[in-house]
Amino acid sequence: MIKILVLVFLCTLSAVCAARPTVQKKLFGTHKGKPVYSYNLVNSDSSSVKILDYGGIITNLYTKDRYGKLGDIVLGFDNIQDYETKSPYFGALVGRYANRIAKGTFELDGVKYKLAINNPPNSLHGGLVGFDKRIWDVKRVISEEDSVGLELTLTSADMEEGFPGQLEVTVIYLLNNKNELSIEYKATTNKKTVINLTNHSYFNLAAGKAKNVLNHTVVIDADRFTIVDETQIPTGENRKVENTPFDFRKGQLIGDYIWTVKGGYDHNFCLNNPGTLHQVATVKEEISGRVLKVSTDQPGMQFYSGNFLDGSYKGKDSIVYVQHYGFAMETQHYPDSPNQREFPTTVLEPGQVYQTKTVYAW
Template identity: 35%
Template sequence: MEYSFKTIGSYENKDLIEYTIENKNGIKVTVLNLGGVITGIYTPDKAGSFKNIVLGYEDINDYIENEAYYGAIIGRFAGRIYTGKIEIQGKVYELETNHLGVNNLHGGTFGYHTKLWNVCGVEEDNQVGLVLEYTSENGEAGFPGEVKVKVKYILNDDNEFYFMVAGETDKTTVLNITNHSYFNLSGDAERNILNHKLMIKASNYLELSEDFAATGKVLKVEETPFDFRIEKEIGRDVSEDHYQIKAGGGYDHPFKFDDEIGLVELKDEKSGRAMTVTTDNPYVVVYATNYPVEKKLYNGNYPELRMAVCLETQNAPIGINACNKEESILKPGEQYTHYTKYKFYTL
């Protein structure tokens, strides 16, 4: 097990640091203190060749704004809050509407993805990791309450990588945190993910309005392009003439897991790379790069439509008539805790 770090630049007159954790099998994860961004996850293909399976920028400075949210910790609220207004204990808080002028997206322009996190390494017999901490002040980005957040990235010798989150507040607020990595199992974004096979153990998904807000309606996946209960290629139905495909520009929807522990599988048969995702979050938002950000990737190319897929494990977005709000309410004395585990293997 190995843990190392290096200074690669500066941000707000402080060091911009990239951390590396690696297990005995050669699987490696690289993480920035800026936004807790995962810049790389290096796994082998069926021939044993290690390549990066997440998207990232060529220019390290592009992570400062990170409009695509590549690899970042997302908070205070992952996903959208319709109208950017939220009522908590009788008081209405007005948030930035940084998405279409209608929704608060991913905590606003200056969400957790733009913050410098305190980072320390942890090493044990069969695992190595990072502990990241950040205190979000009362009123930051318009949200009430001081929130203390701790994120752990843990990699073990069974090729399992954990994203674990804990949070607490001194004032009733909302909290909904995810990681926003874009996965492409071909390695170094060699090709798009249309032929990747995806399975989601979810019989239902949430309807979106034309401005991407959750309507409060839960829809069945059966006999729709959203049925991934049996694995299928992402590209098979992503351009179907379906009103929800049109609403999202493709897949950009919360899938509600059938079980208390949710399950997702992603496979690329050409490279032989595969992964399973298990989580205690109730939803996974699947986003298939419907709107690529025109900034160069680390491989020297620009991202294209369907270049990667995000698997954002989280609570439901807060939509029309404040639907789903209650599941993300966090009160003083309570603990927000969730985990997501990624298991990497070859076919």
């Protein structure tokens, strides 16, 4: 009888231990002679996310389909060299300013600042060497009973890429046993500046089993979207989505009206009820049964349908990424906000704390 009780106890203990999430660190490559490490976060449901200290890049995100089979639902590369030289921001932390700033210029208190023009005629995603091309410091590996994660920190010097102020940035990735991946951003500055941070993961919920994402059903909680000019800079008009190809409020396939949108979807949606963390978008892929839910406290979300994927990118497992092979949902402030007074402000003052959170759930 005692042996049976001991066996039951050990089996129970083993099950509890197996359920505890884990973190595994592995060398991924080198960047300018410095090691780059991959951190594999695994939860009790066997979902996992791999994150590099280079660019804070999410390289893999494994989730289960309707049959319980795991599949990788994000686009990326197998090696550091492609992330350094070819990547269109696959999975990266983007800053100091995500999205575009018109003609690479903005003013603060009468002082005009000039940025690199890396998306002619505009500045895009922080310039030539943005946060996506830096090795972040891993300040802490988080290992708790119901979650695992990474705390990454980065210092951006005053006038780096043309932005004023020394910026101290902290990003916390946390994967819990509820199949939620949260990304929490914090930053402070010693001089008045502008800031707009996001993660630029490209998703394909079919996990490589479909040729594109046009069969994904998307719901976005936004009554308005931002009108842009031919260079993707907002005109200042936020138009109602009603009776347009941008009305995702009740859900529609990405492919339903994409061919009526010049160039495809690459637009900022003005999210309803900004300022509090709440669900703003849902994406579903019927064949796999996978569902991705997006929650944020940000005022905007850039919905991008992978229009510029052109077959020139060979990703993980030698998969060629053709047009519309992935989609992005970048929670952030509106594009070109430093030059658009009517938009929610992106100004950060000394003594203030920039803080925002986004959660991806499945």
